[in-house]
Amino acid sequence: MPKPPRARAAALTATAVLLSSVLAACSGGDSKDExxxxxxxxxxxxxxxxxxxxxxxxxxxxxxxxxxxxxxxxxxxxxxxxxxxxxxxxxxxxxxxxxxxxxxxxxxxxxxxxxxxxxxxxxxxxxxxxxxxxxxxxxxxxxxxxxxxxxxKCESDQQLDSYFQQDATPDDAAERTKLLDNTKEFNAACEKNSKKVxxxxxxxxxxxxxxxxxxxxxxxxxxxxxxxxxxxxxxxxxxxxxxxxxxxxxxxxxxxxxDAEQGSLGQAKGFQLALDNFAEDCTSKTEDCPIGDTAQDVKDRIAKLLADLDKKPIPGIFPRELTQTAATNGIAQALYSKDFWQYLTEGLEQAYDGDGKILLALSDSMNGRSENGEYSNITAANIAINCADDKSRYDSAYVERKLPEFRAASPLFGDFLAWGMVSCTDWAVAGAAExxxxxxxxxxxxxxxxxxxxxxxxxxxxxxxxxxxxxxxxxxxxxxxxxxxxxxxxxxxxxxxxxxxxxxxxxxxxxxxxx
Missing domain, CATH: 3.40.50.1820 (Alpha/Beta hydrolase fold, catalytic domain)
Known part of the structure; x- marks a missing residue:
């Protein structure tokens, strides 16, 4: 999976639109000598x-x-x-x-x-x-x-639905192979459909x-x-x-x-800090925090939710389910703005009761998916630009060696962001610089x-x-x-x-x- 885009406004606009619904229910030119x-x-x-x-x-x-x-x-x-x-x-x-x-x-x-x-x-x-x-x-x-x-342009809307449902934090050899195969297929589709640019x-x-x-x-x-x-x-x-x-x-x-690795590790620390601040904010208010008694309890319950989703997803926005990857992505999206902490709280409450709609809507927003199932090209462009810019290429063995460092930076987001480093593996274009x-x-x-x-x-x-x-x-x-x-x-x-x-x-x- 790509690392979360470093964007604010576009993602937050889409979030508001999606949540309102859920809560309510290369063009080339001719050569020109000019x-x-x-x-x-x-x-x-x-x-x-x-x-x-x-x-x-x-x-x-x-x-x-x-x-x-x-x-x-x-x-x-x-x-x-x-x-x-x-x-x-x-x-x-x-x-x-x-x-x-x-x-x-x-x-x-x-x-x-x-x-x-x-x-x-x-x-x-x-x-x-x-x-x-x-x-x-x-x-x-x-x-x-x-x-x-x-x-x-890379994969179709239907292929992207599958791509974003995959397990982006593999726990064994079979899951690791599937993630790498999916990444290779996505990157090959980008080369096939957008080679010129x-x-x-x-x-x-x-x-x-x-x-x-x-x-x-x-x-x-x-x-x-x-x-x-x-x-x-x-x-x-x-x-x-x-x-x-x-x-x-x-x-x-x-x-x-x-470099790309240091940037991903920095994001792991940044999102963990934001999660810590979110948990402290919820539990420090005069009324009871509905998702935990203490800040640590909030984070422990989130970790358990993600572990449970890894074994068995829950219903999301029909017919799609809320997977561990989608939930992690949705939580990250809500942490981009304090304005969306209320939605994160409500989304977690829902998920604990077996309903993954809000967290999946948040994940959809991060991924550029509209309510009608169509995707913007933000993910394709994000990967293409990052891979054209970043010289580093990381294989699965390297990521596995780095997992302890990423987990120390963030118990919740560490694996997710570490495995995101394989996005540019087998990319068609060499990266420009470190x-x-x-x-x-x-x-x-x-x-x-x-x-x-x-x-x-x-x-x-x-x-x-x-x-x-x-x-x-x-x-x-x-x-x-x-x-x-x-x-x-x-x-x-x-x-x-x-x-x-x-x-x-x-x-x-x-x-x-x-x-």
Whole structure:
């Protein structure tokens, strides 16, 4: 199984939709000898998202009536052959609510993943950025390989249902062989259906797309807001184009110094911390916690539930069952935001009574599955981008040697995240590097926001990003909170600091702490 995507907004939007229901009951182009930076975008009212983007309805206008507009930008399929075949990069924008005289430019968002569709996510959270829209056009996009931008395609919806029901934490040789065989089949399907694009979905490719986007949007500098994996993308952009960085914010920061194994181990620690905080929160309230008497009791009961599900799944969303893997995935999804802890509590209550609907809905959200059984391509894109980026390849023997370390980091999530490291085994494309290069000497200041309770991108990554960006570039801000990301927590201190920098160029003091 892939490691949990380092995305916030897209996953949480899907979670809300799925839970409301449950609780209620590569496009290639011709070779063109042209200057792509001179292309004119044909902005039109947005249509409904494609299934690869997650499906659903066309985005509703903002409260003041501003309509979302969409366009497609041509980019080289292979940046080493800029005059060769092109692909389309899907963009979305909401024009500034301010005057042209006060407009700074376009503020480009990447919400993470890798694999999340910015075209569907930005409208879902557009109102949260109303203050920023007073001086910017809000812009986001589907990175290459994602959504409507030459999407990576692997298995069918029916095959994915089976893929996500598999036992992702094998206990014996037979289960291990089945997991590896399923991984090999999935990866072979990706090569068969998406061979043309697999070598061209690296983060460095997406960063070059962003610089082309900057030029096409008419900006001398890139104004950027990266969340989760979007911080890694932003760091790579700053490394490649340090003199083109305008004002940039990195929120929910990926540690750029870690290889794939270290990143997975960090997530194990991060999700365990979030689970500890969830259990403490439930049992510290004045009313009785319905899922345990003490924090340790809560975690012990969850561990027993998962052990029982490993032997015998329970009914989920008909006709699918809640397996151990799906339950673990669903618990992880709920830990992305404190707003969903209530659903985790209710989902666990249900599961203890033999009903797995809520936990399975949470797992579906993580995996990009809609109520009608169709999947977005977030999993395919997530694996493709990670495997194209990460040089390391791990076999089952290596994972087994590492299991004690992962279990020490997290008794609940350790096995799950350790075995996720085999996702790139037998991948068709070699990985680019052990970890991204984000050194950015000469860049404008970049505001780096770390959240002490972040499960998916642990807090320590913010300091590592600041150090890796280089002296005088990264400016660290700490948020003492819970969940994945800080700005969308609506903490006034965080938002004031971020808005002050993006709108007025006021760099907060390094080491500022918000709580």
């Amino acid at each position: 200057d792509l930076s001179a292309q004119k975008l044909d902005w039109k009212d947005c249509t409904a998202p494609s299934q690869a983007e997650g499906g659903g309805d066309a985005p509703s206008p903002l409260p003041n009536g501003t309509k979302w507009q969409c366009a497609t930008m041509k980019a080289p399929l292979d940046w080493n052959k800029p005059k060769g075949d092109t692909i389309g990069i899907a963009l979305i924008r909401a024009k500034t609510s301010g005057s042209e005289s006060t407009r700074i430019g376009s503020l480009v968002f990447n919400f993470g993943g890798p694999g999340g569709s910015g075209v569907t996510t930005l409208p879902a959270f557009g109102e949260d950025y109303a203050k920023l829209r007073t001086r910017y056009d809000l812009v986001s996009f589907d990175p290459r390989g994602v959504g409507r931008s030459a999407p990576v 697999l070598a061209h979905v690296r983060t460095t490719d997406a960063a070059r797309d962003m610089d082309l986007m900057r030029q096409v949007l008419g900006d001398d500098k890139l104004y950027y807001f990266g969340i989760s994996y979007g911080t890694e993308l932003g760091g790579v952009y700053a490394h490649l184009f340090p003199k083109k960085v305008g004002r940039a914010v990195f929120d929910a920061v990926v540690d750029p110094t870690q 970890h991204p290069d984000v050194s950015a000497a000469g860049s404008a200041p970049i505001l780096v926001v770390g959240n002490t309770g972040d499960p998916a991108t642990p807090y320590e990554g913010a300091r590592k990003m600041v150090d890796a960006l280089g002296k005088g570039v990264g400016v660290e801000l700490t948020y003492k909170g819970q969940g994945h990301g800080a700005y969308d927590s609506k903490n006034k201190c965080v938002q004031s600091a971020v808005n002050g920098y993006l709108l007025d160029g006021k760099v907060p003091a390094a080491g500022t702490v918000c709580s």
